[in-house]
Amino acid sequence: MAVAPPPHFFFFTTMPPPPPTAVSPTQDDLKRMAAHRAVDYVKSGMVLGLGTGSTAVHAIRRIGDLLRRGELSSIVGIPTSKQTEEQATEAGIPLSDLECHPSVDLAIDGVDEVDPHMNLVKGRGGSLLREKMIEGTCERFVVIVDESKLVDCIGGSRLAMPVEVIPFCCNYTLERLQRLFVDLGCTAELRIEKGKPFETDNGNYIVNLYFERDIGDLNDASDRILRLPGVVEHGMFLGMATTLIVAGKLGVTVKEKLELAS
Numbered sequence: 606m607a608v609a610p611p612p613h614f615f616f617f618t619t620m621p622p623p624p625p626t627a628v629s630p631t632q633d634d635l636k637r638m639a640a641h642r643a644v645d646y647v648k649s650g651m652v653l654g655l656g657t658g659s660t661a662v663h664a665i666r667r668i669g670d671l672l673r674r675g676e677l678s679s680i681v682g683i684p685t686s687k688q689t690e691e692q693a694t695e696a697g698i699p700l701s702d703l704e705c706h707p708s709v710d711l712a713i714d715g716v717d718e719v720d721p722h723m724n725l726v727k728g729r730g731g732s733l734l735r736e737k738m739i740e741g742t743c744e745r746f747v748v749i750v751d752e753s754k755l756v757d758c759i760g761g762s763r764l765a766m767p768v769e770v771i772p773f774c775c776n777y778t779l780e781r782l783q784r785l786f787v788d789l790g791c792t793a794e795l796r797i798e799k800g801k802p803f804e805t806d807n808g809n810y811i812v813n814l815y816f817e818r819d820i821g822d823l824n825d826a827s828d829r830i831l832r833l834p835g836v837v838e839h840g841m842f843l844g845m846a847t848t849l850i851v852a853g854k855l856g857v858t859v860k861e862k863l864e865l866a867s
């Protein structure tokens with residue numbers, strides 16, 4: 606099993622906790638705090654990757670507010686899902702796509718899990734493919750989380766690792782995915798919603814992988830999954846995040862890749 610390098614190429618900056626109040630922040634408050642801190646990175650004229658989910662929506666609304674107040678201008682948003690497209694339209698953010706704007710300055714998105722090396726699991730909302738296309742091309746990818754998303758190793762939570770597959774013979778692909786990781790006690794399940802397979806924005810299905818043991822070499826696992834015909838993409842986002850913003854009860858912490866910070 607390959608050993609990941611220590612995370613010494615990162616440094617931390619912290620912000621003081623909010624003044625004490627009678628009520629402690631809810632998880633949604635923490636998501637909003639992380640999202641608003643991320644929007645500090647947004648400058649007028651930027652092309653922005655707009656993430657998907659209950660954390661990212663706070664960033665979308667904040668950007669919309671700043672545009673309305675004239676504190677930001679000439680922003681172009683590239684939505685990572687149909688849901689985000691609707692939310693961004695409602696927030697008044699002008700939208701485009703990668704074909705018209707192939708250079709994305711900054712993307713902001715939530716995640717399902719983040720490890721100490723800033724490797725991520727994404728896609729439990731089903732949007733991993735468009736997210737990976739857009740966030741994989743941007744200059745700076747800012748990940749925003751409440752502290753519940755921090756894990757020691759991704760996949761180690763024993764929660765779902767989503768894989769987007771084409772519908773054709775999806776159970777065959779599912780079997781092959783499960784067999785790939787038989788030594789890790791992997792179970793593969795087709796994501797079902799309302800009695801039928803959950804369909805992504807791209808018309809594909811999601812197979813959720815559950816691991817009994819730690820995945821170990823994530824890059825090797827990624828390669829093995831992607832080599833299977835029928836697989837479109839998986840939810841491991843390895844080495845992509847450049848900034849991590851974590852909101853917790855003690856305040857907001859910002860962690861940067863060193864090369865970006867210098």
Ligand SMILES: O=C[C@H](O)[C@H](O)[C@H](O)COP(=O)(O)O
Nearest residue numbers: 658659660715728730731732
């Ligand atoms: O497909 C969904 C996306 O990857 C989301 O970014 C991820 O699931 C996190 O969503 P939330 O902020 O709602 O926890």
